[in-house]
Amino acid sequence: MRKKTPDWEGCTELRRALESASNPAAQKPDADEPEYFFHFKATLRISGDGLDVDEISRRLGLMPTHTHQKGDRRKHDMWSYTAPVAEEQRLEEHIIALWDAVRPHIPYLRDLKRKFQVDVFCSYRSNSATAGFQVSHRCLGLFSELEVPFGVSVVIS
Numbered sequence: 001m002r003k004k005t006p007d008w009e010g011c012t013e014l015r016r017a018l019e020s021a022s023n024p025a026a027q028k029p030d031a032d033e034p035e036y037f038f039h040f041k042a043t044l045r046i047s048g049d050g051l052d053v054d055e056i057s058r059r060l061g062l063m064p065t066h067t068h069q070k071g072d073r074r075k076h077d078m079w080s081y082t083a084p085v086a087e088e089q090r091l092e093e094h095i096i097a098l099w100d101a102v103r104p105h106i107p108y109l110r111d112l113k114r115k116f117q118v119d120v121f122c123s124y125r126s127n128s129a130t131a132g133f134q135v136s137h138r139c140l141g142l143f144s145e146l147e148v149p150f151g152v153s154v155v156i157s
Contacts, residue, residue, distance in 0.1 A: 038133070039087040039125040042094035043080050044102060046109075048116035051077035056112075060105050076117075091122060091152070095139035106145045118146065123153045 053067045056079045065082040083097035143150040
């Protein structure tokens, strides 16, 4: 009886398949599988009637990312600052960047709350209906110090 020679080509294919299965980054998505995205944002918003947006910018030392005045379908004046973090970064990175920017100005922001609405608007957008996220306790101090609720607007598209 002759000894059967090993099928080295088949072993190589098997080894590649096993390596690919153990390395998710090397796996290619199926053609039918959508490419999922997960986008986050954190924005400090100050709104109300009679806002002095220049004074707010000067006192906070921040250039707003958006302002508008009452009128033209706007109910109130608004000043807002969105943390300069890529939207693909985790929500906690956005909140921490915002927290770092406003931390020295908490007393001023609390004072503004007596006359205006001050909040932190957080958003999560994704095309995956089965995903979630979490935030570290380190970034929740912003909400506690400003005495505003932590909430997230969730949009699944």
